[in-house]
Structure formats: structure tokens, C-alpha cells
Amino acid sequence: MADLARTVTEDRPGAREGEGEGALLKALRILEAVADSNGASAKEIAATTHMPLPTVYRLVRLLVDEDYLVHLRSEHRFELGFKVHHLATSLHRQLGVPRAVRAAVARLHIDLNVAAYWTVYRGSDVVVAYIADSPQAPRIRLLDFGLHEGAHGTAFGKIMLAGMTPEQRREYLDAHGMPAMTPTTITSSEELEEHLEKVSRTGIAWEYEEFQPDLVCAAVGARDSAGRIVGSVAISGGTELARRQPEVDRALRAAANRMSRYLSGRGSS
Structure with a gap:
């Protein structure tokens, strides 16, 4: 997820230092929204998180690229990706x-x-x-x-x-x-x-x-x-x-x- 913050900052010309951290928090909110809803469209994510739709589209694209989300194109919605399962498995192992x-x-x-x-x-x-x-x-x-x-x-x-x-x-x-x-x-x-x-x-x-x-x-x-x-x-x-x-x-x-x-x-x- 630290890579995501760097990617967001580097991906936007003129982005100031610290904006990547804000994007990371927004990305985490998106993950929580998708997890709580058992999958959601970009518009549903935007409504749940109160984020502008363009921001949601930009962040879910990055989350999909990093395997934290998967895009079910035929259903027009997003679900959790395999990397989230890896994190959950690691948490259980650490406990x-x-x-x-x-x-x-x-x-x-x-x-x-x-x-x-x-x-x-x-x-x-x-x-x-x-x-x-x-x-x-x-x-x-x-x-x-x-x-x-x-x-x-x-x-x-x-x-x-x-x-x-x-x-x-x-x-x-x-x-x-x-x-x-x-x-x-x-x-x-x-x-x-x-x-x-x-x-x-x-x-x-x-x-x-x-x-x-x-x-x-x-x-x-x-x-x-x-x-x-x-x-x-x-x-x-x-x-x-x-x-x-x-x-x-x-x-x-x-x-x-x-x-x-x-x-x-x-x-x-």
C-alpha cells in the first residue's frame, strides 16, 4: 500500500508531498467500502465514501493494478482482490x-x-x-x-x-x-x-x-x-x-x- 501512495503522487504532475498519504487513506476507505458491501460499482463506492467519482475511478484503477481489487467488467462492479486474502492470511499467521x-x-x-x-x-x-x-x-x-x-x-x-x-x-x-x-x-x-x-x-x-x-x-x-x-x-x-x-x-x-x-x-x- 505504500507503493500505492507513491504511485498516486508520482502519477499526478505537480502533486505535493503528502498528497500520496491522503490518497492512501482514501484507497483504504474504498477497500473497506467494497468489503462491507460484498462488491460495489464505482458509483456505489463514491456514494458510500462521499468521494468524487473521478477520484474513485483513479484509485480503484490503481487498486486493481496492484491486485487489491478485481474489476468484474460484465457486472460493472469491483470486489476484493487476491492480495487482500494474502494480508488476511498473514494476519491469522501472525496471531x-x-x-x-x-x-x-x-x-x-x-x-x-x-x-x-x-x-x-x-x-x-x-x-x-x-x-x-x-x-x-x-x-x-x-x-x-x-x-x-x-x-x-x-x-x-x-x-x-x-x-x-x-x-x-x-x-x-x-x-x-x-x-x-x-x-x-x-x-x-x-x-x-x-x-x-x-x-x-x-x-x-x-x-x-x-x-x-x-x-x-x-x-x-x-x-x-x-x-x-x-x-x-x-x-x-x-x-x-x-x-x-x-x-x-x-x-x-x-x-x-x-x-x-x-x-x-x-x-x-
Whole structure:
């Protein structure tokens, strides 16, 4: 993508330094628009991104040349190119979810008949790295691989927040905010700190309709050899899940223990 910025600048006589960076941001917006719409025409991209049509035509041509987009001429629209798949594959590889962790998440999904998740720190973010679900036990609506919003309102996010130092937690929350996603979302820093203290003490986080209505989630942290929380294993389901709390607690703690043994080098892959 850096080549794209240089190409845009070099392709336009008299272009000033820095214009290529602006074009790069616009190109990324176009990629996001195409991804969100599952393919779009140039006019649809322009409408979605609020860019002039000539700008869209110029940038999509460059994106097609670089294999980030493909032009389906007979359908008069653009879809994602193969290079985007390469980037996504590289991201999954860099996150490197071990086989033992994937197996533990899949086992939770099957044993409890719920959607199950593995969440990790990635830089200063909390991200979903792996999901096991099915049509009978679907993942949280709008939640997908890589999502890192709303940690204060999710069980797995609370586990990860509880694993941070107070300074790291303040920095994270200052950057991401604490918006109300439902009427029961915790939006007070003081209340969240009290809640996270309980999470740290009990080792398990529950949230009841804080992220989405009619949704209940629970999570437990997995630790490395130094005892630090490096990930969280979580499950989600309907409000009836709250009535299965003892069963869910046992299953989550068992899964987290298996993961911790592996992550600390005490278990096999």
C-alpha cells in the first residue's frame, strides 16, 4: 500500500508531498467500502465514501493494478482482490492461535452448545483471535475475528482489562472510551474498577446484556508461565445461559487451565 501512495503522487504532475498519504487513506476507505458491501460499482463506492467519482475511478484503477481489487467488467462492479486474502492470511499467521487453544475453544463450543471465543492482546488492543460457532449456536451478532471494540461491556474484554495494570487500563479506556451499548453497560470508571476487582478476585467475568440485548457472556483468563493473563476464553448465549452458571463456570475454568498449561510450557500441543 505504500507503493500505492507513491504511485498516486508520482502519477499526478505537480502533486505535493503528502498528497500520496491522503490518497492512501482514501484507497483504504474504498477497500473497506467494497468489503462491507460484498462488491460495489464505482458509483456505489463514491456514494458510500462521499468521494468524487473521478477520484474513485483513479484509485480503484490503481487498486486493481496492484491486485487489491478485481474489476468484474460484465457486472460493472469491483470486489476484493487476491492480495487482500494474502494480508488476511498473514494476519491469522501472525496471531498464531496454537492448535491446543483452538481445540479447547472448539471443545467448549461442542460441550456447552454455545459460541466460544479466544481473545488476546495485540499491541494496545484486545482482539478476538478465534471463534467456534455453528448455526445452532451462532456467534455474537456483529462480532467477528479481529473485533476489539467495547471491551468494557464484554466478558472477555473485562478479563483482559482486569489483566492490565491500572496505568495500562486507564490508557486503554481513554483511547477507546466507555460508550453505552445497552442500558446495562457500565459507563462509569469507578464502577468498572469495582467490577474488575471482583473479576480479578473470582477469576471469572460475566456480563448480562451489557454488549447486546438478550445476550449473556462469560469468560476466564489463560495465563503464561509468569502468571500473567495473556488471553481469555469466553462463551456467549441467550439469557437462559445465566441459569447454567455452575456448569459454565466449571467448563470455562477447565478450558482456561488446559490453555494455561500449554501456554506456560507445561502441556503438549
